[in-house]
Every structure is written in C-alpha cells, then in structure tokens.
Amino acid sequence: MAKDAHGDRDHSPPDLPLASGAKVLGFGHSFIQRAGWGILVNEIPRDMNASNARGVLPWIRLWDQRFNLDVFIDPNNNLGKNNFVSGAFQGVGGDHIVRDGHAPGTLPRTPYVIARAPDIVYLDIGTNDISGGVNAAELIALLDQQISMLIRSGIWVVVQTITDRKSWPEGHPKQLVVTAVNDWLLSQDGRTGLRICDLTKSGFNYPAFDFTLFGGDVIHPNPKGARAIALTLLPILQEMVKPFDAVNPDQHSSGNMWPNFGLRGTEGSKTPGAVIGEVATDHRIIRVAGDSIAHCSKEMSEQGHEKQVITFIPSGTKSENRVEQWRFCTSNSLDLSASGIVPGKDWLEALLFVEASSWIGWLSLELQIAVDGTQPYVARGGLINPDAKTQNLPLGDDGFSGWFRICRFQIPEQINPKALRIDTRPFSIQFDRQATGSGTLKISQPVLRKASDPRSAWNIA
Numbered sequence: 001m002a003k004d005a006h007g008d009r010d011h012s013p014p015d016l017p018l019a020s021g022a023k024v025l026g027f028g029h030s031f032i033q034r035a036g037w038g039i040l041v042n043e044i045p046r047d048m049n050a051s052n053a054r055g056v057l058p059w060i061r062l063w064d065q066r067f068n069l070d071v072f073i074d075p076n077n078n079l080g081k082n083n084f085v086s087g088a089f090q091g092v093g094g095d096h097i098v099r100d101g102h103a104p105g106t107l108p109r110t111p112y113v114i115a116r117a118p119d120i121v122y123l124d125i126g127t128n129d130i131s132g133g134v135n136a137a138e139l140i141a142l143l144d145q146q147i148s149m150l151i152r153s154g155i156w157v158v159v160q161t162i163t164d165r166k167s168w169p170e171g172h173p174k175q176l177v178v179t180a181v182n183d184w185l186l187s188q189d190g191r192t193g194l195r196i197c198d199l200t201k202s203g204f205n206y207p208a209f210d211f212t213l214f215g216g217d218v219i220h221p222n223p224k225g226a227r228a229i230a231l232t233l234l235p236i237l238q239e240m241v242k243p244f245d246a247v248n249p250d251q252h253s254s255g256n257m258w259p260n261f262g263l264r265g266t267e268g269s270k271t272p273g274a275v276i277g278e279v280a281t282d283h284r285i286i287r288v289a290g291d292s293i294a295h296c297s298k299e300m301s302e303q304g305h306e307k308q309v310i311t312f313i314p315s316g317t318k319s320e321n322r323v324e325q326w327r328f329c330t331s332n333s334l335d336l337s338a339s340g341i342v343p344g345k346d347w348l349e350a351l352l353f354v355e356a357s358s359w360i361g362w363l364s365l366e367l368q369i370a371v372d373g374t375q376p377y378v379a380r381g382g383l384i385n386p387d388a389k390t391q392n393l394p395l396g397d398d399g400f401s402g403w404f405r406i407c408r409f410q411i412p413e414q415i416n417p418k419a420l421r422i423d424t425r426p427f428s429i430q431f432d433r434q435a436t437g438s439g440t441l442k443i444s445q446p447v448l449r450k451a452s453d454p455r456s457a458w459n460i461a
Contacts, residue, residue, distance in 0.1 A: 012151070013154045014154070016239070016240050017242045018240055018241045018242065019241075020241060020246075021067075021246075022067060022068065022240070022241045023067075023088070023117065023118045023120070023457065024067045024069055024088060024119070024121075024237065025089075025090055025113060025120070025121050025122065026057050026088060026089055026122045026124070027090045027109075028091055028095065028123055028125040029091060029093065029095040029125055029128055030091060030092075030094060030220060031056065031220065032055070032090065032091025033083065033091030034055050034091070034220060035051075035055020035057050035058050035089055035226075036048075036051060036058070036071055036085065037049050037083050037085065038074070038084045038085035039084070040082060040084050043075065044414045045073045045410075045412045046378075047377070047378050048072070048407070049379075050069075050071035050085075050381065051367075051380060051383065051405075052384050052386060053223035053227070053383045054226050054387065054391075055089075056124075056221075056229045056233060057122070057230075059226060059227055060237065061405065062383070062402050062403070062404070062405075063230070064237075065246035065247055066238070066242065066243050066245075067241060068088070069088040069407075070087045070088060070458070071086075071087040071089050071407050072085065072086060072408065072454055073409075074087075079091065080093060086116070086458060087116075087454065087455075090113055090116075091124075092104060096125075096129045097129055097139075098142065100132060106123075107149070114150070114153045114155065116458045117458070119156060120157070120237065120240060120241075121156070122160070123150070123157055123160065125143070125146065126139055126181060127163065127165075127178075129142065130162070135177060136176075136180035136181055140180075143184075143185070147159060147188075147194060150193075151192065156194075156195070157195070158196070158233065158236055159188075159195075159196060159197065160199065160233075161182045161185050161196070161198055161204075161205070162185075164178055164205045164209055165218060165219050166214075166218035166219070167218075179206075186198060195236050195240070197229070197233050197236060199229060199232060202232055203228065204225070204229075212224060222391045223387075223391055223392070223393050247405075252445055255449040256447055256448065256449050257341075257448045257449060258330070258422070258446040258447060258448040259330050259331070259332065259422075260282040260283070261446050261447065262305055262306060263280040263283070263306045263307065263444060263446070264280065264281060265280060266278040266280070266281065268280050268283040268284055268285070268331070269283075269284045270285045271287045274292075274294065276293065277295050277297050279296055279308070280298065280308050282330055283328065283329065283331060284328070284329050284331055284423075286327050287324075287326050288325040288326060289323070290317075290323075290324035290325060290326075291315045291317055291324075292433050293315075294311065294313070295310075296308070296311075299442065305444055306444065307355075308442070308443045308444070309441070310328070310429075310441045310443070311439070311441075312361075312439050312440075314431065314433045314437075314438070315433050317433055317434070318434060321389070322389070322433055323388055323432070324431050324433040325429070326428075326431075327426075327427065328427040329422060329424055329427065332423050333421050333422060335419050336420065339420075341411070343412065344410065344412060344413030345410075346450050347410050347453050347454070348369070348379075348408065348409055348411070348450060349407070349409070349447070349448075349449060349451040350369050350406040350426070350446075351367075351405050351445070351446070352367050352382075352403070352426075352427060352443060353443070353444045353445040354400065354403075354404050354442070355400070355401045355443075356399045356400045357441075358396060358397060358399040359438070359440075360392055360395070360435060361392070361431045361432045361435030361436075361437065361438075362383075362392065362430075362439060363391075363392055363393060364393065364430040365384075365400075365430075366381075366384045366428040367381045367406055367426065368382075368425055368427075368428060369406060369421075369422065370421040370424065371411050371415070371419070371420055371421065372417065373416050374414075374416050376415075377411060377412055377415060377417070379409035381407065382427075385430070388430050392432065407454070408451045420448070422448070427443065
C-alpha cells in the first residue's frame with residue numbers, strides 16, 4: 001500500500017467529513033484525565049463524572065452534540081488512582097510517551113486505544129517527557145512514532161501543541177525544548193491524517209504566557225484555560241465531522257420519567273426566607289448553604305415549553321468560605337421498581353437545558369443523579385468545578401446556553417438501590433456569595449429516560 005514520507009498509509013484514514021456521531025477519544029496525560037473520573041468502592045461503581053470544567057472535552061460536549069464523547073465506568077480499565085473509565089477519556093496523570101517509572105506510556109497504551117475504534121484521537125502528550133529530561137530531537141522522534149501508529153490504524157489525529165510552565169520561564173532549557181517541539185508539530189500541518197491544535201498564540205506559551213489560564217500550580221489549565229483550549233479545538237473537530245443535533249426536543253416526552261418535565265404550574269416549594277417568587281409545580285428550590293437570596297419566576301419559550309427562572313442575589317458576606325450552594329430538584333424521589341428501571345441491566349441518561357447569564361460569580365453548575373443504597377452512587381454532568389473554592393467558571397463574558405448531559409450510566413445492582421434521589425440534588429448550583437452583581441439561570445426541558453448501552457460502540461462487551 002502507498003505510504004507518505006512518514007510511512008503513513010496515504011489512503012487512510014477515511015475522507016473528511018466523517019459521519020455525525022464520530023467517536024472522539026482524548027489520549028494523553030493529566031490534561032485529559034482531569035476532565036472526569038470513574039470511582040469504584042469495594043469494586044462497585046461509586047461516582048461517574050464526565051464533565052469537569054477544567055477538562056477540554058466536556059466543553060466540546062456542551063457546545064456541540066455531533067460527536068460521540070461517551071464516558072462510562074469500566075472496572076477493567078484502571079487509568080490510575082482509582083479512575084476506572086473508558087470511552088472518550090484515556091488520560092493518565094503524569095504520563096509520558098514511553099513507559100517511565102509509574103507512567104505507563106501512551107505508546108504501550110496505544111493498542112487499547114486502537115481497539116476502541118475511535119474515529120479521531122485528540123492527542124495531548126509530551127510535557128512530562130520534557131520534565132523528565134527528554135531533549136527535542138528525542139521527543140520529536142517519539143511523537144512522530146506515536147502519531148504514525150494511530151494514523152496507520154485508520155484513525156485521524158488532532159495533536160495539541162505543548163504548553164509552557166511557570167517553572168520553565170522564557171529561555172529556560174526545558175522551555176526551549178517546548179518551542180522546538182512545537183515548531184516541528186506546526187511544520188506537520190498538512191500531513192495525511194493529521195490536524196494541529198495550535199495553542200502557541202493563545203496564552204499558553206511564551207512570550208505571551210497567561211498565568212490566568214492555569215490553576216495554582218501554573219501547569220494544569222483551570223476552567224478558563226480548558227475553555228480557551230476547547231475554543232481552538234472545536235472548529236477543527238467541526239470541520240472533520242458532519243453536523244448533527246443529537247438532542248431532539250420533540251422526543252422529550254417519549255419515555256421521559258422526570259415528573260412534570262414541562263415545568264408547568266407555580267405550586268412548587270422553596271426555602272422560606274431565602275426564595276421569593278414562583279417555582280414549578282412538583283419541584284423545589286432550596287438553599288443548602290449560605291445566606292444569599294433568590295428571586296424566581298416562570299417564562300414561556302418560543303417553542304412553547306416553560307422555563308424556571310432563578311436570579312441569585314449574593315449576600316456579600318465576607319468569610320473564608322465564599323461558596324454558596326443551592327439546588328433545583330423535584331418534590332419526590334423516583335422509585336426504581338415503579339418506574340420499571342432494572343439496576344445492572346438498564347442504562348439511563350439525563351439532560352437539562354441551561355441558560356446561565358454572563359456573570360463572574362458562577363462557580364459550579366452540576367447535573368447529577370444520585371442513588372441511595374447499601375453504598376451510594378452518583379452520575380454527574382454539566383459544568384462541574386472541583387476547584388470551586390479557588391477557581392471560577394469562565395462565564396463572565398458571554399454566559400452559557402446549551403444542554404447539560406449526563407453520559408449514559410447504569411445503576412449497580414450490588415448496592416440494592418431503591419430510588420433515584422432527584423428530590424435532593426439533580427441540579428446543584430454553586431456561586432460566589434462575595435461576587436458583585438447577580439446571576440440568572442433559566443432551566444427547562446429536563447429529561448430522564450432509558451438509553452442504549454454505550455459500550456458496544458467502543459468495542460467493550
């Protein structure tokens with residue numbers, strides 16, 4: 001078969017654009033890993049989260065539904081530190097291209113990735129190799145080998161340039177390696193099967209290094225940094241995959257188990273003294289922690305469905321803990337038996353359309369489905385910020401409008417579950433009580449329904 005100058009088969013991967021629903025797999029180090037987790041306790045699923053705002057791919061999922069970015073717990077795929085996930089997230093904290101100490105290496109892990117049959121691999125690797133002392137020529141050779149392995153398997157690759165670090169100031173020997181490797185990556189633009197996610201002029205590299213894009217270690221992106229990367233990555237992926245809106249509002253009534261999913265009426269309940277105004281019937285708005293207030297109302301959309309509107313007025317209270325916590329939930333839990341949900345067999349999915357106003361005060365907006373049992377279980381989606389005590393969501397300029405989605409999940413039968421606790425925390429809201437101004441949420445079209453098993457698309461039984 002014909003090969004290009006790099007030894008890659010020039011007829012493979014397939015022509016673009018790919019069909020909608022193309023599988024996109026993030027492969028690399030902690031920048032990928034920090035997007036979520038799948039935690040087991042006593043070898044039983046405990047916590048599935050695929051939507052951390054400090055990760056890049058969760059932002060892509062929020063903005064565009066054309067890609068298969070499913071993530072699910074897989075007890076047979078331990079990515080380290082009790083992180084048992086498979087599907088679109090294949091990141092290992094501290095990983096190198098080759099095996100090195102505790103780092104398993106992306107090259108040794110590549111056969112597993114290829115077996116998942118992704119259409120596109122979003123590759124982010126190299127920074128830890130540089131930290132470990134690999135020079136530019138060595139790293140370029142390793143990256144070339146890694147990219148070629150994937151392309152020769154018929155997989156498109158989007159490789160990301162390497163970010164600088166505070167500890168490697170401009171002119172530092174390791175920073176010079178970053179620059180040399182990035183120059184080589186940019187020179188690969190146009191190579192068969194390859195696209196470049198170029199961050200070198202977006203604040204991630206000297207001379208325009210922007211400290212505000214990173215967390216406290218000034219190595220890992222914070223939510224602002226992850227969003228900035230996603231804004232660069234998204235148009236590349238969109239050019240590669242045909243558009244498709246996987247969320248069809250006309251089908252929301254089909255199999256929807258969410259009580260009063262149209263959010264009709266105004267007879268809902270609220271925290272006395274904290275919530276003022278109208279709350280959708282069969283729902284509650286409650287203040288969990290803090291001393292701010294909320295003004296609530298109802299609004300009719302152009303499509304004819306109702307929205308629950310909540311405007312939060314921060315108290316301004318000065319304290320060490322700035323985090324205010326609120327929840328929008330239903331009045332009653334959902335009995336599994338009465339709803340025909342069979343733990344260990346049925347898969348579920350949850351969606352919620354969320355409009356968040358432009359406000360710097362947003363800290364975390366989380367859609368979650370919790371289950372009580374002999375051991376708790378929770379599945380999460382949305383804009384989750386594990387670092388809410390120190391980092392804000394980057395919604396101060398243009399807010400957010402789109403679908404929050406919990407990737408398809410399965411309730412473990414081993415915990416003897418009885419009900420879905422949508423009466424306690426399906427939508428958890430955190431904001432900065434010390435922020436100026438106010439923030440408004442418009443919530444609509446909640447969906448909770450059975451879904452197909454996501455594992456087969458990723459060649460997992």
